[in-house]
Amino acid sequence: MAMRSARGRTAHRSAALLLHSRVLGEADLILQFFTRDYGRISVIGRSARKSRKRFGGALEPFHQLSVEFDDRGPDAELGVLRDATVQLPRVGIVKHLENLELAGRGLAWVRHALPPRTPEPAAWRACGTLLDALNSSPPDVAPRVLAEFGFDLCECLGWALELDACVVCRRPCPEGQSAGISPARGGVVCRECGGAQRVLRGPTRMRLIGLGRGEHLETEDAESVIALVEDILRAHAGLD
Structure with missing residues (x-):
């Protein structure tokens, strides 16, 4: 939602998730949010560090927030945060260290992957699903x-x-067979086409294909799939 601020700038309000914060001077914070309506934005929070009362203690990760910020135009790197309140608290995440760490890891992926100032409604919904699940799931399910x-x-x-055929020669990959996966090339690369360093077990590959049908991974799949995700983000988003 856009409105005019008292200073004549365009003010926006949106649901948001806090992705990152860093200190600026003695009192201010540079804050990065993933907003539902405007994508990933960076703003300055005046006196946000000096006084928790400034934003009512709302500048915490994992909760769904409502933020209002002034947009100083496409050429300005930083907007100005005017207001932040908690819309949907997720206090259950911090009850388990595993859930806390994995929620932070997921939001770090989002921070690296999203382009600035570009709404990503599907990614927004995925983030909500992740955080809601980690808010209520036991630690053994979290990975x-x-x-x-x-x-x-x-x-x-x-x-x-592409997980069911080689991206080079289009030869189908037999059901249940392990396969080399190249994120940079977009999926399975068969041995005849050079293969790939990352090898995905056949059952895990089939369960990944099944995600599109509403199926789920098994706990045993988590480590290899997380590693694969980070390979994809290195290839396309420069993840460290």
Whole structure:
């Protein structure tokens, strides 16, 4: 939602997730949000560090926030945060260290992957699904939840992998067979076409294909799928 601020600038309000914050001077914070309506934005929070009362303690990760910010135009790197309130608290995430760490890892992926100032409604919904699940899931389920989110995020951003045939020669990959996966080339690369360093077990590959039909991964898939997601993000988003 856009409106005119008292200073004549364009003010916007949107649901948001806090992705990152860093200190600026003695009192201010540079804040990066993923907003539902405007995508990834960076703003300055005046006196946000000096006084928690300034934004009512709302500048915490994982909760869904409502933020209002002034947009100083496409040539300005930073907007100005005017207001932030908690819309949907997710206090359950911090009850388990595993869930807390994996939620932070997922939002770090989002921060690296999203282009600035570009709405990504599918990615926004995926983030909500991830955080809601980690808010209520036991720690032993959390890695699988993150793995499914990461694969979904890559698909939302146009980096889906071809998993049922070689991307070079189009030869079908037999059901249940392990396969070499090249994120940079877009999916399976058979041995005749050079193969790939990352090898995905056949059952895991089939369950990844099944995600599009509403199926789920197994706990045993989580580690390899998370590693695959980070390979995709390195190839396409410069993940460290």
